[in-house]
Amino acid sequence: MTSIRDNLDQIRSRIADACAISGRNPNHVRLVAVSKVKPAELIDEAFAAGQQLFGESYVQEFRDKETTVKSPVEWHFIGALQSNKVKYLCGKVTLIHSVDRLSLAQEINRQWGKINAVAPILLQVNVGDENSKAGCASAELPELTRKIAALPHLSIRGLMCLPPYADDPEQVRPYFRQLRELAAHIEVEQIPGVIMKELSMGMSGDFEVAIEEGATLVRVGTAIFGERD
Numbered sequence: 001m002t003s004i005r006d007n008l009d010q011i012r013s014r015i016a017d018a019c020a021i022s023g024r025n026p027n028h029v030r031l032v033a034v035s036k037v038k039p040a041e042l043i044d045e046a047f048a049a050g051q052q053l054f055g056e057s058y059v060q061e062f063r064d065k066e067t068t069v070k071s072p073v074e075w076h077f078i079g080a081l082q083s084n085k086v087k088y089l090c091g092k093v094t095l096i097h098s099v100d101r102l103s104l105a106q107e108i109n110r111q112w113g114k115i116n117a118v119a120p121i122l123l124q125v126n127v128g129d130e131n132s133k134a135g136c137a138s139a140e141l142p143e144l145t146r147k148i149a150a151l152p153h154l155s156i157r158g159l160m161c162l163p164p165y166a167d168d169p170e171q172v173r174p175y176f177r178q179l180r181e182l183a184a185h186i187e188v189e190q191i192p193g194v195i196m197k198e199l200s201m202g203m204s205g206d207f208e209v210a211i212e213e214g215a216t217l218v219r220v221g222t223a224i225f226g227e228r229d
């Protein structure tokens with residue numbers, strides 16, 4: 001088995017290659033190490049190998065790790081989120097990737113308001129229009145964006161997607177492109193409080209294609225930490 005350090009080195013060089021191919025600045029692509037299900041020690045190990053940003057998907061697990069991980073890591077929340085659990089993330093995560101409905105945004109606004117802060121968020125879009133998946137429908141995105149942008153303790157920074165699974169990353173490319181085009185479409189509306197700067201897309205199997213299509217945040221788990229049971 002290869003070490004986390006070797007895996008991170010490999011992924012960083014693959015990110016650099018994908019940026020070179022597409023003429024992008026590698027400083028504009030951040031690696032989110034998805035540590036869900038993996039123990040806190042592995043997060044400390046990845047941190048020791050230079051990885052500072054981690055993504056978690058389950059609130060209870062995040063709460064546990066947030067206290068057990070010793071390194072001063074930065075946390076993003078990337079998973080499905082229930083409104084009644086937002087309070088546990090408040091002030092502890094620097095970005096929530098998975099906001100897909102007004103009621104959730106309102107609760108984030110309420111919680112971050114209590115600490116007089118602004119929560120950076122991404123809007124998750126169900127690009128494949130799959131019944132099984134979270135995310136707002138593409139057609140509803142402009143209206144949802146306008147409503148959420150009006151909340152004072154939130155700042156919309158971009159979009160996130162979790163496209164339909166495919167073995168061949170080329171089959172996912174059209175969904176990544178769709179997310180980029182949706183962001184461009186929202187950008188021209190110049191909605192106050194909305195910056196379409198981030199595109200969170202691409203995972204272990206397809207992050208290079210996502211980078212070619214404009215990803216600024218790639219969420220990689222398995223390729224760093226190994227398979228999850």
Ligand SMILES: *Cc1c(COP(=O)(O)O)cnc(C)c1O
Nearest residue numbers: 034057078203204219220221222
């Ligand atoms: C688990 C997960 C990932 C990482 O997937 P890998 O295939 O292990 O890289 C990325 N994004 C989200 C939202 C996830 O839940």
